[in-house]
Amino acid sequence: MLRQFLLTSVMALSGLGLAAPVLAQDGPLRIEITDGVIEPMPFAIARFHDEGGAGEYLAQVQNLIAADLTGTGLFREIPASAHIARPESFDAPISYEDWKAINAQALITGAVRVEGGKVVVKFRLFDVFAGQPLGDGMQFDAAAGNWRRAAHKAADQVYSRLTGEGPYFDSRVAFVQESGPKDARRKRIGIMDYDGANVKWLTDDSTLVLKPRFSPDGSRLLYTSYATGFPQAMVMDVNTLASRPLGTGQQGTMSFSPRFSPDGRWIVYSLEKGGNTDIYQMDAATGAQRALTNAPSIETSPSYSPDGTQIVFESDRSGTPQLYIMGANGGEPKRISFGEGRYGTPVWSPRGDLIAFTRQVGAKFHIGVMRTDGSEEKMLTESFLDEGPAWAPNGRVVMFTRVTPGGDGQPRLHSVDITGRNMRPVKINGAASDPDWGPLLP
Amino acid sequence: MKLFIKLATVGAILALAACARPAQDMQIQDPYAGAGGAGMGGVGATALPGTAEYFKTAVGDTVLFAVDQSTLSSEARVILANQAGWLNQNQGFSAVIEGHADEQGTREYNLALGARRANSVQEYLVSQGVAPGRLQTVSYGKERPLEICSTEECYSKNRRAVTVVSPGAGM
Numbered sequence: 001m002l003r004q005f006l007l008t009s010v011m012a013l014s015g016l017g018l019a020a021p022v023l024a025q026d027g028p029l030r031i032e033i034t035d036g037v038i039e040p041m042p043f044a045i046a047r048f049h050d051e052g053g054a055g056e057y058l059a060q061v062q063n064l065i066a067a068d069l070t071g072t073g074l075f076r077e078i079p080a081s082a083h084i085a086r087p088e089s090f091d092a093p094i095s096y097e098d099w100k101a102i103n104a105q106a107l108i109t110g111a112v113r114v115e116g117g118k119v120v121v122k123f124r125l126f127d128v129f130a131g132q133p134l135g136d137g138m139q140f141d142a143a144a145g146n147w148r149r150a151a152h153k154a155a156d157q158v159y160s161r162l163t164g165e166g167p168y169f170d171s172r173v174a175f176v177q178e179s180g181p182k183d184a185r186r187k188r189i190g191i192m193d194y195d196g197a198n199v200k201w202l203t204d205d206s207t208l209v210l211k212p213r214f215s216p217d218g219s220r221l222l223y224t225s226y227a228t229g230f231p232q233a234m235v236m237d238v239n240t241l242a243s244r245p246l247g248t249g250q251q252g253t254m255s256f257s258p259r260f261s262p263d264g265r266w267i268v269y270s271l272e273k274g275g276n277t278d279i280y281q282m283d284a285a286t287g288a289q290r291a292l293t294n295a296p297s298i299e300t301s302p303s304y305s306p307d308g309t310q311i312v313f314e315s316d317r318s319g320t321p322q323l324y325i326m327g328a329n330g331g332e333p334k335r336i337s338f339g340e341g342r343y344g345t346p347v348w349s350p351r352g353d354l355i356a357f358t359r360q361v362g363a364k365f366h367i368g369v370m371r372t373d374g375s376e377e378k379m380l381t382e383s384f385l386d387e388g389p390a391w392a393p394n395g396r397v398v399m400f401t402r403v404t405p406g407g408d409g410q411p412r413l414h415s416v417d418i419t420g421r422n423m424r425p426v427k428i429n430g431a432a433s434d435p436d437w438g439p440l441l442p
Numbered sequence: 443m444k445l446f447i448k449l450a451t452v453g454a455i456l457a458l459a460a461c462a463r464p465a466q467d468m469q470i471q472d473p474y475a476g477a478g479g480a481g482m483g484g485v486g487a488t489a490l491p492g493t494a495e496y497f498k499t500a501v502g503d504t505v506l507f508a509v510d511q512s513t514l515s516s517e518a519r520v521i522l523a524n525q526a527g528w529l530n531q532n533q534g535f536s537a538v539i540e541g542h543a544d545e546q547g548t549r550e551y552n553l554a555l556g557a558r559r560a561n562s563v564q565e566y567l568v569s570q571g572v573a574p575g576r577l578q579t580v581s582y583g584k585e586r587p588l589e590i591c592s593t594e595e596c597y598s599k600n601r602r603a604v605t606v607v608s609p610g611a612g613m
Contacts, residue, residue, distance in 0.1 A: 182590040275561020277554040298554040344548040405592035
């Protein structure tokens with residue numbers, strides 16, 4: 001039996017997107033990230049089974065899977081108190097009628113056991129109204145300290161099967177923690193799970209540090225440091241915390257805004273000399289550098305396309321900061337932003353289809369996305385000061401910094417999906433800025 | 443010569459004798475004594491002309507910029523001409539020129555804008571005769587505001603270049 005799923009659209013939230021038409025879709029159980037207000041898909045997680053020594057992990061794993069899914073804004077959990085059926089074991093047959101009766105469209109069953117210092121998580125996913133499993137059951141195991149990763153992997157499977165999108169829950173985010181008064185901020189770099197858990201500090205706050213950025217495999221971080229008294233681009237090994245400057249810091253120059261190419265062979269960055277800032281490229285192995293732009297304007301915030309052939313960047317050569325694309329070896333840039341105001345911090349989606357950016361119109365800031373030719377521009381957020389988007393590994397969610405106004409103003413990290421829905425804060429203690437979202441973990 | 447010394451000695455003796463007069467014959471005037479308003483109870487301090495403190499307070503270490511701009515206003519040029527004058531008179535100092543921006547912009551663009559502002563100041567000082575080797579520039583972008591409110595009143599004070607002098611000949 002094929003699943004009927006109604007996509008009801010009330011009104012497009014912003015930008016140029018047209019309201020999606022009401023559709024009845026034949027096909028697999030699916031919820032999509034598209035324009036318009038979507039009714040979240042109701043799902044249920046049957047109580048997980050303890051298959052040996054699960055202890056507290058049982059509830060924690062189940063709750064984390066639920067939190068990952070509901071956190072996307074696309075799913076709504078039907079609470080255990082409403083469940084009719086309670087499967088006796090992980091392999092017990094499913095009474096679909098009992099789950100249909102409470103309108104659970106998707107059902108997740110699972111089990112956890114602990115053996116030899118490892119947490120083992122099993123799950124199955126069912127399309128309730130089709131009366132059949134959706135994909136195969138799977139098992140993930142992790143060292144006990146990494147139990148959250150096993151839960152994220154299971155949630156990623158469920159999410160991908162139900163949305164058709166790539167996974168993103170099992171990932172880490174680098175960021176800057178800020179403390180102290182606004183005119184004497186102390187900053188340090190941290191890494192955390194995408195949901196704010198497992199924070200690890202990579203620098204102390206004795207030196208001003210900015211804008212950490214992951215290498216493609218997540219093992220290194222580029223960032224900008226004032227350790228020498230002048231902004232200097234640096235690279236750090238995430239595991240050993242060993243850090244060194246990029247290139248030999250030329251006397252009288254500043255380097256900042258570094259990013260790796262997708263193959264890890266190149267680093268693009270901004271180099272300032274004599275008051276002028278251009279984009280340079282460095283061979284990551286040899287340190288050899290060359291200029292990719294050569295203009296009296298400010299060129300900064302470069303970001304590679306995922307196929308490594310192009311670079312999007314910010315330049316004020318037209319008089320105000322705008323977005324431009326050039327070949328990865330330099331060459332004549334083509335402007336892609338044309339709206340009112342100023343555009344900056346462009347970041348190319350890992351899916352290649354969109355560029356996220358910061359746009360300032362008058363006194364308001366927005367996080368936005370546009371197609372790579374500049375078309376279909378859509379604002380996702382608006383506030384006193386939103387800036388610096390970073391892409392989730394699946395190219396469907398963006399994390400950014402929002403600063404509140406005034407002397408007590410604080411920066412906080414938020415995420416939002418590419419339709420502008422589901423904006424929510426990232427749960428970390430204290431003020432934070434400059435997020436960069438790392439790759440999906442293996 | 444002998445007479446002179448004799449007279450000087452007599453003068454000294456007389457002066458000492460004057461100091462030996464009994465205390466009640468002298469009125470000691472302490473200009474700072476007594477209850478008073480501001481400044482009456484302490485000791486006034488003025489920086490000596492050849493010091494960093496003097497440069498900062500009397501010469502003026504800061505010039506301001508318009509939104510997005512790095513061009514020098516006529517007021518800025520006056521201050522910078524004075525800065526150059528002081529630097530030319532005090533060759534034992536070098537300077538780091540800090541460029542800053544207000545918070546209404548993205549972080550990296552503001553780093554670059556601050557660098558433009560610092561460079562504008564540096565070029566002007568050099569044009570007024572300061573040896574380039576004595577000057578360095580750095581940008582703090584929007585990282586180190588002077589004023590923390592989020593209105594133009596504060597923003598205008600944050601769009602600045604600050605010339606920080608310190609002893610040392612530079613490069």
